[in-house]
Amino acid sequence: MxxxxxxxxxxxxxxxxxxxxxxxxxxxxxxxxxxxxQQEERKKVNLLAKAYEKINEKNLNEDLTFYIDIITSNTTIPVIQTNDKNEIVGSMNLDLNLDSQPILNGKLLEEFNHYPPVVLDYYDNEKFYLYYKDSRIFxxxxxxxxxxxxxxxxxxxxxxxxxxxxxxxxxxxxxxxxxxxxxxxxxxxxxxxxxxxxxxxxxxxxxxxxxxxxxxxxxxxxSDLQKQLTYYPMLVFVAIGFFILFAYVAFSTAQTSAQNKLWAGLAKETAHQIGTPLSSMLAWVELLRPNESVQNLLVEIEKDLKRLETIS
Structure with a gap:
């Protein structure tokens, strides 16, 4: 078992x-x-940042259609555009209420501060900043x-x-x-x-x-159960050994007690059986005591009677 x-x-x-x-x-x-x-999403983020940077270079001799397509096809990467006063002027892929969050600061800034913003130079030395973060998928x-x-x-x-x-x-x-x-x-x-x-x-x-x-x-x-089961047979044998030892001691004690009671009963019965003839013999000793011819015999008889009295 x-x-x-x-x-x-x-x-x-x-x-x-x-x-x-x-x-x-x-x-x-x-x-x-x-x-x-995640790596693919990170590549998209880097590609989007480079597209914004490329457009910002204002190289009129280069076709920017490819970079514009990258920006317009972005449907997963959140982007926030701010001016140099950190006022939000636009956003993409972001559920943002400008009335309640007109300035990029606090917790929102912490979310978009993982990557450095892309700086866009406009006319009259005006700068805009594009903040972005990992996509929702990422x-x-x-x-x-x-x-x-x-x-x-x-x-x-x-x-x-x-x-x-x-x-x-x-x-x-x-x-x-x-x-x-x-x-x-x-x-x-x-x-x-x-x-x-x-x-x-x-x-x-x-x-x-x-x-x-x-x-x-x-x-x-x-497991602990496995370890306990290892010692279980030994514990069972020890318990059985104690039970056998207890049963033996109990049986031995009961047997000794019964023998003691038996011997006590036999002793009482023996004393009773001896008591009656002993009384009779004591009476005969007293009856023969005046007879001088049997005095030596009476001395020996009295010794035996004292031994019998001790037993009874």
Missing amino acids: VNKVQERERENIRIWASAIHKRAELVRTTDLFFSQL TETQKMLLDLNESFIKDVLTNTSAVPVIITDSARSKILFVGNIGDEKTSDTVFLEHLLLQMRAQNEPIHIELAGQEKQSIFYSD
Whole structure:
């Protein structure tokens, strides 16, 4: 029975490890896809900035249709145009109410301050500034990547198989995350280092690589139930041994008590049986005491009678 439960636990851990391998590969592939998408969006941002800069050069001998098409075809990258007083004079791909936000400042400025603005020179030394930021697609995919990575780490640490987990850096020298170990032990670095050595000896670590992060290693060991089942047969044998010992002591005590009661009863009965003839013999001694010829005999008889009195 215990062996079957242990084997089932081992199988659950193997299934969990296999699922983590596949999930890690899926996360890596998804991260790669999103990273490529982000790179393409970043190229669009750079291309749009260069198009604005090219038009600003005012080279009348060059056909600017290509650059104008790049600007007009932009449907994803948010752009804000301001004057030298930071007043907003126009915007693209942005739900912006100029009545409530006439000046580029505060939180909105923080959003568009990641890239340096493109400076546009107009006549009479008037300058305009084009602020832009990553497209909504880029921002959303970046958020999806972070959520996906966080969800993966959380699922690894809080697995339903109750498998103790430690995640380290690629050099296996720094512990990044721990799970199913116990809140009181997560801050005990000596315990965690010792547990990590045990995990290295038990199972081959699972290597993962998440977007924007260094390579990491997942170490794991048997669940607490698996460890408890290892000692369960020994505990059962000890319990059975104690039960047998207790039963033997109880039986031996009961048997000794019964024997004592039997001997006590026999002693009482013997004393009773001896008491009647003893009284009779004492009477005969008193009756024969005046007879001088039997005095020596009476002395010996009295000695025997005293012994019998002691017994009775």
